Amino acid sequence: MTPDKEFMIVALDLLSGLAEGLQGHIEQLVAQSNILSLLFQCMQDPMPEVRQSSFALLGDLTKACFQHVKPCVGDFMSVLGRNLNPSFISVCNNATWAIGELSLQLGADMKSYLQLVLAQLIENINRPATPKTLLENTAITIGRLGLVCPSDVAPFLPQFIPMWCNTLRNIRDNEEKDSAFRGVCAMISVNPSGVLEHFMFFCDAVASWSSPKDDLQQTFHKILHGFKNEVGEQSWRAFAEQFPPALKEKLATTYHV
Numbered sequence: 001m002t003p004d005k006e007f008m009i010v011a012l013d014l015l016s017g018l019a020e021g022l023q024g025h026i027e028q029l030v031a032q033s034n035i036l037s038l039l040f041q042c043m044q045d046p047m048p049e050v051r052q053s054s055f056a057l058l059g060d061l062t063k064a065c066f067q068h069v070k071p072c073v074g075d076f077m078s079v080l081g082r083n084l085n086p087s088f089i090s091v092c093n094n095a096t097w098a099i100g101e102l103s104l105q106l107g108a109d110m111k112s113y114l115q116l117v118l119a120q121l122i123e124n125i126n127r128p129a130t131p132k133t134l135l136e137n138t139a140i141t142i143g144r145l146g147l148v149c150p151s152d153v154a155p156f157l158p159q160f161i162p163m164w165c166n167t168l169r170n171i172r173d174n175e176e177k178d179s180a181f182r183g184v185c186a187m188i189s190v191n192p193s194g195v196l197e198h199f200m201f202f203c204d205a206v207a208s209w210s211s212p213k214d215d216l217q218q219t220f221h222k223i224l225h226g227f228k229n230e231v232g233e234q235s236w237r238a239f240a241e242q243f244p245p246a247l248k249e250k251l252a253t254t255y256h257v
Contacts, residue, residue, distance in 0.1 A: 005047055012042060012053035019060035027065040036061075036072050043079045048088045055083065055094035059101045066105040073102065073113075081116030086124050086134060093134045096121065100141035103148050104179065111149045118145060122156060125163045139167040143180025150186035157187055157194030165201035169208035178216060181205075185219045192226070199227060200242065207250040217254075224257045 015035070019026050030036070039061075042054040058076060062069050069076070080102075083095040099117050103110045124130060125138045142160060146153040164184065171177055188195050188202075195202055206220045228236045236257070240248060251257050 005045075005050060008042060008045075009049055009053050012039075012050070012057050016053070016057045016060045019057065019064045023064050026061075027068070030061065030065050030068045036068060040072060040075060040079070043076070043083075048091045051083060052088075052090045052094050055080070055091065055098045059094065059098040062098065062101040062105055069102075070105075073106065077102070077113040077116055081113075081120070084117065084120040084124060086127060086130060089131055089134055092124070093137055096124075096134070096137045096141050100137070100144045100176075103141070103144045107148050110145065111152055114145065114149060114152055118142075118153065118156065121145075122160050125160050125167070135163075135167045136171055139164045140176045140180040143168075143183035145183065146187040147179055147183030150183070150190045153183075154187040154191035154194060157191055158197065161195050161198045162201045165198070165205035169205045173210050173212070177209075178213065181209075181212075182216060182219070185216075185223060188223055192230075200239075203243070203251060204247055206255075207247050221255050224251065224255050228257050 018029075022029075039054055039057060042050055043058070045051055045054070058069070058080075077099075080095045080099050083091050086092045099121075106113075121138055121142050125135060125142065130138075142153070142164060161184075168177060168180060184202075203224070206224070209217075209220075212220065231239065240251075240257070243251070
């Protein structure tokens with residue numbers, strides 16, 4: 001690695017640390033600099049380590065001062081979409097995370113960029129031997145895309161829901177898991193049949209929560225009871241018989257199904 005590349009990486013990582021530490025207070029520094037045009041160049045660097053650090057900084061700046069990132073979103077999203085190749089694990093991981101952070105800020109406007117990222121994210125989550133961290137970030141980002149564009153992502157539920165549930169059942173309760181599950185619930189509301197064949201995976205993922213926020217728990221309750229009412233008491237009982245005892249007990253005590 002040449003000294004100038006090492007220097008770039010150190011500078012990008014330092015700026016990430018500043019953005020994370022200062023949060024909104026970094027806004028004035030960003031406003032007075034050309035950091036975003038420099039970041040755009042770094043995101044296209046041939047060296048993977050430079051791109052990896054660039055995408056981390058993009059995610060941190062998106063959280064800290066999105067108003068400055070927003071004018072460049074179209075350009076940034078095109079580059080992110082080209083960096084979802086899981087052969088470069090750390091690059092792909094940081095690009096995936098940055099897409100999730102951008103989607104939360106963009107809301108429904110993310111719809112314009114779905115075609116750049118969604119198919120590759122679904123391919124990555126279903127890819128054999130994908131490392132755990134990349135799987136988790138991919139699942140969280142797909143959930144967040146569904147949170148902001150439920151009608152557009154919901155038709156793809158059958159393509160990712162089993163691996164999505166298997167991946168996120170293993171992570172502890174946190175804000176990222178919360179936003180991802182809200183997204184999947186929004187997609188299920190739009191396309192309930194999309195989860196029908198894989199509903200046991202969803203039940204298992206719901207049961208992985210220790211203490212979801214009240215409104216999220218109510219959403220889980222509504223989906224579980226909606227499914228039970230749809231199939232009828234007898235079919236539900238037959239379906240629940242397939243559950244491992246611990247899952248059956250958790251759903252019965254927490255959600256009364």
